[in-house]
Amino acid sequence: MAGQREHGYARYRLDGCRCYVCAAARSRYDENRTKAITAGTWQPFVDAEPVRVHVRQLQECGMGLRAIAAVAKVDRKVLQAVLNGRPERGTGPQGKMRPEAAAAILAVEPTLENLAPRTLVDATGTRRRIQALVAAGWPQQYLAEYLGMQPGNFGCFLARASVTVGSVLAVRAMYDALWRVDPLEHGATPAGVERARRHAAAKGWAPFGAWDDDTIDDVDAFPDWTGQCGTPSGAQTHSRLGILPACLPCKQARNAADRERRAQARGAAAA
Missing domain, CATH: 1.20.5 (Single alpha-helices involved in coiled-coils or other helix-helix interfaces)
Known part of the structure; x- marks a missing residue:
């Protein structure tokens, strides 16, 4: 104003x-x-269309105009003019805009920190972090209390396909704080730790070492239990390390290698 x-x-x-x-x-x-x-470099205005497309993409990711404007440090009216024009003046969407404002808006990314806390996002990474903590021996009731949740609701939380951004950030902070910490040093009983580990093993929940920072949130990624998972030697490594049963990617890689060997044998016999 x-x-x-x-x-x-x-x-x-x-x-x-x-x-x-x-x-x-x-x-x-x-x-x-x-x-x-x-x-000869004067460029007072640039095309607003790339900015308009970018703003709409940010909105689809859950960012409102107020949040976009705050991150870009521009007036919200600039965004409104780019998207819808100025109806009070009878103008349509803005065709040109200042390059400084365009650059600031195009630099905005839909990171978790920029999204509203109640925005729903995929729960894959959140679920994997909690499962890894349980695999390390953290009883679920301790994790629920750490997050300020009722233990009775924690199972439902783990089963959700999507969670709020606020929950994602809270679980990430918990994961970063606890993954190197021994639960026995923070009030967990030996029996509780053992139950948590057995539960995780029965469910096939991957431990910390099976995930990298760039894979734990990837929906299509799989845990690397052995350091060779997904390769033909992965299933044998599972057996050697006693990490059984072998994971699905290792079984698939072994079966593919077996089919390839049989095909080569048939080809050799036919020749």
């Missing part, structure tokens, strides 16, 4: 402020403009 902008070029032009800061900003703008015109 007028009168609330920071002192600078925009306030000089839009609010009529003639203080020293605003006047100096106008002087710098004019000087830079003259230099750019002389050099």
Whole structure:
């Protein structure tokens, strides 16, 4: 709103402020403009269409205009003009815009930190982090209490296909805080730790070492239990390390290798 902008070029032009800061900003703008015109690089406006597409993509990811404007540090009216124009002036979506504003908006990414806390996102990474903690011996009731949840609701939480951004960030913080910590040193009983580990083993929940930071949130990734999972030697490594049964990617890789060997044998026999 007028009168609330920071002192600078925009306030000089839009609010009529003639203080020293605003006047100096106008002087710098004019000087830079003259230099750019002389050099042939003056570009006062750029196409608004890429910005419009980007803003709509951010909205589809759950970011509202207020959040986008806050991250980009632009007035929300700039986004509204790009998307819908200014109906009060009878204008349609803006075709051109200032390059500085365009660059700031295009730099906004739909990261978890930028999304509203109640935005729903895929629960895969959240579920895997909790499962890894249980595999390390953390009883589920301790994890529920850590997150401020009722233990009775924790099982339902684990079964959800999507969770809120706030829950994702809370679980990530818990995971980072506990993955190197011995639950026995924080009140868990030996029996409780053993039950948690047995439960995780029965469910086939992967431990910390099976995930990398760049795979744990990937829906299509699989845990690497042995360091060779998904390769023809993976199933044998499972057996050697006593990590049984072998995981599905290892079984599939072994079966594919067996089919290839049989095919080569048939080819050799036919020749």
